[in-house]
Amino acid sequence: MIVAIMLLGCVVNTEQLVEQGDWYAVGYRDGIRGNNQRSVSELAKLGSTKHGDYEQGYLIGIEEFCNPNHAYQMGLTGKYYNGVCEGIEGAQKFRMEWQRGWYEYSN
Template sequence: MNKDECLSADWYLIGYEDGAASRNPQQIGDYRKDCAEYSVTPDLTRYQQGHNEGSQKYCTARNGFEVGRQGQNYQGNCPANLEQTFLRGHRDGKDLHTLQIAAKQAANEFEQQQRQLAQLTDLLESKKEQLIADGYTRDERAAIRQEIEDIGLQFADLAEQTEALQARMEETELNYQRRLELLKARYW
């Protein structure tokens, strides 16, 4: 804090903002060090009152859910009487976050497989065009036919994997959506 901030500080409001942002109440120690240079001593009682009030706003099940849903970790700054409520919401939010990540990963893998299938399709078409083009010997055409066969096998394997991946993607998305609907009823 600078000199002006120390001299004009509303210690209740600073405590409230710190509590509402889940900052550790020990933050007052930093303010004390900053303001000592200007011969200002923070009002600990007012800061603690504000921090407790701000914590009431932060340490709710709904906010715990939002913090968890964003993938953030609990910093351990809720008062003991509010911690279990916050943690219940946080666990639900983290569970939903985990399901969402799994759904996104499955969707990304599926898209990657789709791109690989498209590349193999393009390569297969290119080889088929080569096969009927002028200027190739019998041995070269035989080699191209073998390449076409190999690409076809690769394509079949990848297509089979893609089907399984699509099923997994749909299942993870469905699990996420079901859990989201259940938790919406609880936290909205």
């Protein structure tokens, strides 16, 4: 299912997902990209929200994003990290690996 959502993410934009009522995919997309979780008011601006679906998708996406095994490469390619992994198991290792990559990218 996750592969299908990732493939879907390449073709379908957020507005289309909202039109389809696929709030899980909207949340997953936000999480896997390392974006901050949208507030209830931000979601309401998009349309009739299924907040539980959005949150469930976001949690799965953020869990995948916060994998410390990929953090170094993210930093090395210049992907900015805004602290979304804090409070998740492995957050400290993720941050350290990202910083190591970011340092190499910046120098």
